[in-house]
Amino acid sequence: MGLVVQKFGGTSVGDAERIRAVAEHIQRTVKAGNQVVVVVSAMGKTTDDLVRLSKEVSKVSVPREMDMLLTAGERISMALLCMALADLGIPAVSFTGSQAGIITDTDHTRAKILEVKGDRLRDALAEGKTPVVAGFQGVSTDNDVTTLGRGGSDTTAVALAAALGADYCEIYTDVTGVFNADPRIVPGAKRLDRISFEEMLEIAASGGRVLALRSAEFARNHNVELQVRSSFTWEPGTWVVREDPSMEQAIVSAVTHDVSEAKVTVSGVPDKPGIAAKLFRGLADRSINVDMIVQNTSVHGNTDISFTVPRDDLETSLAVAQGLLGELGATEVSADSEIARVSLVGAGMKTHPGVTAKVFEVLYAEGINIQMISTSSIRISCVIDKESTERAVRSLHSAFELSA
């Protein structure tokens, strides 16, 4: 009994049969006495197909039109889902991001939500109808259609749950929850029943693909409890909740890996104030999400700065760094896209300082060289060569006894 936001990803609504299965699950949830607000992604590979079409049509990218194009996808899935619900006797009504009152900034293809109004959703609920909302999209302060970028539908779901005061938010996907390693790499990987927002954030930020980082952040900031679960088996999944001091804290919750990034190194940088600021302002102005940054203590007044960026942004990042070489007084820019980041995440790491040392020992025993290191209070990440990814993940998973 309560108000639940249920979000269904692209594979969950991949074809007519899947859409009918989703409608039946929503029906079950409604029949159990809940009010449901549904958020849907575009069907299956729709978005990929539209991106491909855009490349056939034009060599230049027009962000406003790309958003207009891609938002067709959720329009299709949400209208079909409403029809399937009507077929089951559940009155449903679809809303675009704009109609749902999801107001964003004007940064097309990666807009940020500024406000969620949701008046029409509340009205629909009050009339006993189930609102089905297009994920991934909003309307800008300029009245143009925007998209929220990668993982945008999860963000829509969490933002709606926060705005409507939902009891919790369920993220339905094609896996049964959050695992303590990628099951394709580690056969003994275990599904986690319950993790904290902070762990989910670190897992999402370090390569766990189940939940997008932004939506995990949003959920933590607005204290929206999440359940990540499967729309194929419908079994209970992983709860992501506020950390409870009474919870038994595993020292290490998960091993994650990310092979989507590339490393950039700016060499021979004079060790004086303002250098890093210039470089990373230049990257930020191009909307590049820099991930890890490592700068060593200088030797002889010069130092190197290394950072990782999404591989898609490597070319732009190199151009920015190259363009600033003179201004920075640096000597050289180099790149390596054959890297991987392997991370260990666990809320209990805060109070167990030996974990870091053990990570290094395990990788050393495997003969894997560590190129960059970065840590937070509940995470350790190492950049290694891409080829060693699977060995690193398996050996860490085993060394920390994470198997089921």
Next chain:
Amino acid sequence: MGLVVQKFGGTSVGDAERIRAVAEHIQRTVKAGNQVVVVVSAMGKTTDDLVRLSKEVSKVSVPREMDMLLTAGERISMALLCMALADLGIPAVSFTGSQAGIITDTDHTRAKILEVKGDRLRDALAEGKTPVVAGFQGVSTDNDVTTLGRGGSDTTAVALAAALGADYCEIYTDVTGVFNADPRIVPGAKRLDRISFEEMLEIAASGGRVLALRSAEFARNHNVELQVRSSFTWEPGTWVVREDPSMEQAIVSAVTHDVSEAKVTVSGVPDKPGIAAKLFRGLADRSINVDMIVQNTSVHGNTDISFTVPRDDLETSLAVAQGLLGELGATEVSADSEIARVSLVGAGMKTHPGVTAKVFEVLYAEGINIQMISTSSIRISCVIDKESTERAVRSLHSAFELSA
């Protein structure tokens, strides 16, 4: 030099190559010094595919959601066209029906335009940009997405041309203009260079598929000059203009045919006032477009009423008539869906009374029985059996010497 509305149908934007060809034509028009407002339909078979999907998902039809679904189609084509234009250095910006200010009533799947605001289109033109507008769609007074029904994109184009005070409106399609018979049936069919709004109206109403009836009506009522032409050959097509007394008026302009209707006959109807009103109010309340209506002088106080309806509406029409049998005091309802309507259209017919007689003679000579007759000042229509359609069209085309 002027303001031109150019509308491109589904086959004109059927794939990436076609979209680029359309963009090049718009570029030519702009480079020639014109301002262009573009209206697009959904790509090729997109709408059919979406309708099919909706049937896979649900047995019930939900008009509001059907509109939400189908409007995804133009969203895709207009965004792609804007990208193709950007590629050619023509700044373009897409607008949904809602963004273009096309306000409709709330009759989903066949909404009527109440008002065209067009403020954002005027702003875009003032900024030197080419607006690309989604055809077929609007936003209702309830703020829901609506579609304008069959031929809706033509209506959008003409309505925009009227609202913006365009010099003329070009309807691009996959044929080179309006022909004086269907070239697939009559090999000698001739393209008309110039016809009056009234003739276009009668041609559209009697089966000529090139231009939708509603848009022809709208064009006449708002005096919007049209050119129907090909987006494959780009050659000059057929101008549809206000009738000019100095124009030489062909007695007969075209032979048209329509095999999309079915005939309903209500027999044994008492010949007293109010009967027809009851029957046709019942049909109108179900939004059925009744076309021809024939009622004979009564013999012995009873009469028969026959009418034609779109074949898709036959089942509903029969149910309505059957339900009213008692109230009407009629004896029987019967139907025939194997019919065709063959029509002769010509502005000069007004002053040449012999045309009707000649039509009957031609059909008689072919041994074709006439089931129903209806005439206007510039049109004669006969309902015949469907099998005789081609023979009827060919013999009339030949008898009235309409060959090229």
